Amino acid sequence: MDLKQIEKINTYEWEISRSVQPWMRVPVRIFSDEIMLKAALQDRSLDQAVNAASLPGLVGSVCVMPDVHQGYGFPIGGVAATDVQEGVISPGGIGYDINCGVRLMASDLPRQAAEHLLEDFTRLLYQACPSGVGEKGIVQVQAKELRRICEQGSGWALKNGFADREDIETSEDGGCIAGADWAAVSRRASERGAEQIGSLGSGNHFIEVDYVEQVFDEQAAAVMGLHKGSIAIQLHSGSRGFGHQVCTDFVHQFQAVAAKYHIQLPDRELVCAPLNSTEGRAYLSAMRAAANYAFCNRQVLAYAVRQTFEDCFPGYHLRNVYDLAHNIGKIETHRIGGQSVRVCVHRKGATRAFAPGHPDLPQQYQKIGQPVLVPGSMGTSSWVLVGTESAMLKSFGSCSHGAGRVLSRTQAKKEVNGGQLREELAARGIFVQAGSLRGLAEEAPRAYKNIDRVIECIEGTGLGRSVARLVPLAVIKG
């Protein structure tokens, strides 16, 4: 992709017109400033967005967030909505880690009161939360119980003593998406998933101890229980081997039946099936099962984090602020060209960002809008925002999900020494517990874009409104 093929709409919005490639059914709308746009041109992410514009049944535009980077077929930081009657669903548009997502918990514990215990607390957290590739989780279940997890999500955690009612109320969709079907889940996925409930994983998954460094919207922050100077904890994890297997299964299955539906695509990694087909419906049901698995996984981990926190800091409670998905396909109603349309919103590396008053939001967030959690790269700030009416109109109620890579994992490992990085972070007052120094190197801050600039773009285009900024004190990596 070349900058010359991109039309500037304003400082923070750009468009790739349908005329750029013959297969484009809708334009690509990029929410970014010029500097971030040029960063996006360094990899194949915008070519992938142009390819994604070929998916049958698309409505509106393919949306690209400022933190966009290259993914499997479809860019990470991409949003695409397909008509439920005429459109398709594409596993590549959702991602291998189905319902990869973030949870934020907050406390009234002042940072100063926590500092002397912080390293011990972090070590205990590391012991309490299994992490790393292939690790088993806090809970290991039989297939019969796994089925309940897939159908009930965090509701299973509540019934089994791993959640409070408040956790459920303050999770996207109450931590459970309807329409999951166990029959659509393969034996292999079931086997991989049975042992991993309550495990962090590896890569960019983390647990981070932060403090609230700044508040931009006092009223919204108060509703979320975020107080300047207090400790908050973020958790980033997904559906582990289970969701990965579900995605693998359906990418293969869709490829095998692609010819049947006469869908021409510029990249086979975008393989898809009509939402209104046997295969499409089966994937939607299996994806929902994996989404519920991930909700339950984060909930079980969060419960262990809370217990560790409350043991370490008696008298202080760690309450849930919000838990959200950023790799998922959701059937939603949006206004497009003055009409109300039922669509499947593919969010891949993008969070939902519903505006105040949306009926899907919990009572306590009706007035301020949905909390939007945007973690920065390791050692940098994270941001808490709220969803807006602009997001509803421009991006199917979506916002960016993080900083976004600028270096590939391979490149980062080449350029960064993990041990040295750990020392550098320690010198800045950030304590790191990592299972693998090589894994740590992959997540070096310089492998990512500048989170503050991502947020500036989001503010500029109005997809979210800043509420608070968090600064890290300790981080756990797999």
Add this chain to the structure above:
DNA sequence: ATGTTC
């Protein structure tokens, strides 16, 4: 992201 090359 991932029993990191079914």
